[in-house]
Amino acid sequence: MANEQFDAVDVIATKRDRGRLSDAQIDWVIDAYTRGAVADEQMASLAMAILLNGMDRAEIARWTGAMIASGERMDFSGLSRPTADKHSTGGVGDKITLPLAPLVAACGVAVPQLSGRGLGHTGGTLDKLEAIPGWRAALSNDEMMAQLEDVGAVICQAGSGLAPADRKLYALRDVTATVEAIPLIASSIMSKKIAEGTGALVLDVKVGSGAFMKDLERATELARTMVALGTDAGVRTVALLTDMSTPLGLTAGNALEVRESVEVLAGGGPADVVELTLALAREMLEAARVPGTATIDPADALADGRAMDTWRRMIAAQGGDPDAPLPYARHTEQVLAPADGVLVGLDALAVGVAAWRLGAGRARKEDVVQAGAGVQLHAKPGARVRAGELLMTLHTDTPERFDRAREALADAVTIAPEGSRPAGTAIVLDRIVAV
Numbered sequence: 001m002a003n004e005q006f007d008a009v010d011v012i013a014t015k016r017d018r019g020r021l022s023d024a025q026i027d028w029v030i031d032a033y034t035r036g037a038v039a040d041e042q043m044a045s046l047a048m049a050i051l052l053n054g055m056d057r058a059e060i061a062r063w064t065g066a067m068i069a070s071g072e073r074m075d076f077s078g079l080s081r082p083t084a085d086k087h088s089t090g091g092v093g094d095k096i097t098l099p100l101a102p103l104v105a106a107c108g109v110a111v112p113q114l115s116g117r118g119l120g121h122t123g124g125t126l127d128k129l130e131a132i133p134g135w136r137a138a139l140s141n142d143e144m145m146a147q148l149e150d151v152g153a154v155i156c157q158a159g160s161g162l163a164p165a166d167r168k169l170y171a172l173r174d175v176t177a178t179v180e181a182i183p184l185i186a187s188s189i190m191s192k193k194i195a196e197g198t199g200a201l202v203l204d205v206k207v208g209s210g211a212f213m214k215d216l217e218r219a220t221e222l223a224r225t226m227v228a229l230g231t232d233a234g235v236r237t238v239a240l241l242t243d244m245s246t247p248l249g250l251t252a253g254n255a256l257e258v259r260e261s262v263e264v265l266a267g268g269g270p271a272d273v274v275e276l277t278l279a280l281a282r283e284m285l286e287a288a289r290v291p292g293t294a295t296i297d298p299a300d301a302l303a304d305g306r307a308m309d310t311w312r313r314m315i316a317a318q319g320g321d322p323d324a325p326l327p328y329a330r331h332t333e334q335v336l337a338p339a340d341g342v343l344v345g346l347d348a349l350a351v352g353v354a355a356w357r358l359g360a361g362r363a364r365k366e367d368v369v370q371a372g373a374g375v376q377l378h379a380k381p382g383a384r385v386r387a388g389e390l391l392m393t394l395h396t397d398t399p400e401r402f403d404r405a406r407e408a409l410a411d412a413v414t415i416a417p418e419g420s421r422p423a424g425t426a427i428v429l430d431r432i433v434a435v
Helices: 010-014 021-037 041-051 057-069 098-108 125-129 141-150 162-172 182-195 218-233 254-265 273-289 299-303 308-315 350-362 398-407
Strands: 085-089 111-115 153-157 200-208 234-241 252-253 331-338 343-348 374-377 390-396 413-416 428-432
Touching: 010 021, 010 041, 010 308, 010 398, 021 057, 021 162, 041 162, 041 182, 057 218, 085 098, 085 111, 085 182, 085 273, 085 350, 098 111, 098 125, 098 153, 098 254, 098 273, 098 308, 111 125, 111 141, 125 153, 141 153, 141 308, 141 428, 153 308, 162 182, 182 218, 182 254, 182 413, 200 273, 200 428, 218 234, 218 350, 218 428, 234 273, 252 273, 254 273, 254 308, 254 374, 273 299, 299 308, 331 398, 350 374, 350 390, 350 398, 390 398
Parallel strands: 085 200, 111 153, 200 234
Antiparallel strands: 234 428, 252 374, 331 390, 343 413, 374 390
8 A cells, every 4th residue: 555645454443443434535545445555455444344333424525525536427417408307216116207297397397306226125216117118217327308398308327437435435345244334325325326417316215014114213314414415515406304114105016017107197196106206396397496495286287188298209209119018027926915904004015025026127237137027016005905806916027936925025014903094194294404
């Protein structure tokens, strides 16, 4: 480590001993790790020290800034309309980006939605859209800017130039049991979103069994941390804490979720998906501060077909055929209700794992997903059911996967005697704004 400004061991020791890292230490260690001058095992040790001992607001802000500085920044200031983006921390059946981006664009705000692929039980937006014949996720910056100006919405993969330090650190956290560190989660998400250059950002922080954050207290801490980071960086940022104890909508799986999203854009679809889509749309319009936004109701754009028109143009602009039939899995199996009563519980994590095991998700980044695989729900909590009635349909191209999917669902359903009511939870649990 000749000619280096700091020694990695000293930086690790500072955080190990519960000290605070200086701005210069943070700038150096992120840059040196990106360059390869700090080894993986040293950064793994520092990440564990951060997990155990935390960081203060100024440290997290500087860490995030250093990760942004490791790559390029996008600039949307040349667009003719303001920009707003949404980020979800991921859940089961969370197809909200699909109807949301064209809906907000139909209301006058450009939506540059840089999205990712699924890993484990949470689905990836790009995987879902790739179920549409011809649609492509990879766009150049010029293509993205032209589509934002013309259509108003783009959903595509992030270029490799945005926050390259995050990509390297993310992979390391995954294999060193440091994914859960809130300073590292917050800086990972926000470095990419701030580098992306959006003027306003709405965060959908999921809480519950199907979410990364299982309890409200930690989810609230994460939301507050990210709102502070965005605000400090000059991005108008707000977070909604939303329930993920039950899957969103009636589908979990790629083509299945696209079908449901199109139903929402057509003015139908499940009530919970519509409610959350509209709640996030209203937040994005308010955060983007469009003149006259107070008089714009996104529900009108769903009802009158403007959101659907924008969806069709957005899909076509990226090579997709909005009229093409979506793929269906070759094999299906039914899951039946075990008893009479009221469905009071439907565990989101179990449904997500079942969809993953059916082929809708990946165990490793290089795995291929099945476009038609997943779980279709025929009842949600609150419904009265009869023994033998259809609760779910499992979809896959590889029927040998059914047994493992059924194992995941063994305790997913809770049926209580007639007259029982599910422990009702609102979809939006809290709203976090800058303080």
